[in-house]
Amino acid sequence: MPSRKINKIIVRASTEFLGEVRDFVAHHAGLSGFDSTEVEDIRLAVDEAMTNVIKHAYEHDSSKLITVQQGVENSEFWVRITDSGRSFNLEGYVEPDIEERIRLRKKGGVGVYLIRRLMDNVEYKKVNSRNEIKMTKKL
Amino acid sequence: MSSFNIDRRNIDDLEVIELNGELDAHTAPQLEESIRELIDRQRFKIIVNCTRLEYISSAGLGVFMAYIEDVRTLGGDIKLTNLKPKVYNVFDLLGFPTLYDILEKEEEAVARFLNSH
Numbered sequence: 001m002p003s004r005k006i007n008k009i010i011v012r013a014s015t016e017f018l019g020e021v022r023d024f025v026a027h028h029a030g031l032s033g034f035d036s037t038e039v040e041d042i043r044l045a046v047d048e049a050m051t052n053v054i055k056h057a058y059e060h061d062s063s064k065l066i067t068v069q070q071g072v073e074n075s076e077f078w079v080r081i082t083d084s085g086r087s088f089n090l091e092g093y094v095e096p097d098i099e100e101r102i103r104l105r106k107k108g109g110v111g112v113y114l115i116r117r118l119m120d121n122v123e124y125k126k127v128n129s130r131n132e133i134k135m136t137k138k139l
Numbered sequence: 140m141s142s143f144n145i146d147r148r149n150i151d152d153l154e155v156i157e158l159n160g161e162l163d164a165h166t167a168p169q170l171e172e173s174i175r176e177l178i179d180r181q182r183f184k185i186i187v188n189c190t191r192l193e194y195i196s197s198a199g200l201g202v203f204m205a206y207i208e209d210v211r212t213l214g215g216d217i218k219l220t221n222l223k224p225k226v227y228n229v230f231d232l233l234g235f236p237t238l239y240d241i242l243e244k245e246e247e248a249v250a251r252f253l254n255s256h
Contacts, residue, residue, distance in 0.1 A: 015165035019141035051164045107201035
C-alpha cells in the first residue's frame with residue numbers, strides 16, 4: 001500500500017539551494033521504487049522547474065520562498081513547486097530549435113522542453129495568487 | 140549546496156578543462172568564466188573532460204551552447220570527453236551528439252585536434 005504522505009521542503013529562491021532540493025526529490029523518488037535512470041530524470045526536471053522559478057518568477061530575488069512538495073497517488077509520483085512570483089504562460093510556448101539557439105549564442109531556454117521530455121505530465125496552474133507547476137511520472 | 144570545481148591543464152597547445160561535481164545554474168557561471176578566459180587568451184582548442192562530472196542541467200549545457208560558435212569560428216572547438224552515461228543522456232535529450240564532438244576518451248579528442256593541423 002503506497003504511502004499517502006506528502007513530503008515538503010521550503011527554500012529561499014536561490015540557486016544555492018538547487019542541490020538540496022534535487023537531493024530531496026531524488027531521495028523520495030528512489031524510495032518510491034524508480035530505477036536510477038528515472039530518478040535522474042526526476043532530479044533534472046525538478047532542477048529545471050526550480051531554476052525557472054528563481055530566474056523568471058522571482059528574477060533572482062532570494063528573499064522569496066519556493067515550496068516543493070512531493071507525494072504518490074494512483075501509481076503516480078508527483079512533485080509540485082509553488083511560488084508567488086510572476087506567472088509562466090505556457091500559451092505561446094514553442095519547442096526550442098537547439099541548432100538555431102546555438103547559432104544565436106543563446107545560453108538557455110530549453111528547461112521547459114526538458115521537463116516535458118522527462119516527466120509524463122506537466123501542469124501549470126494559478127491558485128489564488130500563487131503559481132504551481134505539478135509534474136508527474138508513472139510508477 | 141552543489142559542489143563543483145574545475146581543474147585545468149595543457150597538452151601541447153590544447154587546453155583541458157576537467158569538471159568535478161554538479162553543474163547547475165549555481166555552478167555554471169564558474170564554467171562560463173573559465174571558457175571566456177580561454178577565449179580572451181585566444182586559446183580555442185578546448186577539451187572538456189567530464190570523468191568526474193556527476194550531474195548537468197540545462198544551465199550547464201547552456202554554457203556550451205553560448206560559446207561553441209565563437210570558438211569554431213576562431214578555428215578551434217570544444218570537444219567533450221569521458222561522459223558518464225547519466226550525463227550523456229542529458230546531452231542526448233537535446234540532440235547534442237550531432238552538434239558537438241563528444242568522444243569516449245580524452246586521448247581521442249587530443250588525436251583529433253592534432254590531426255586537424
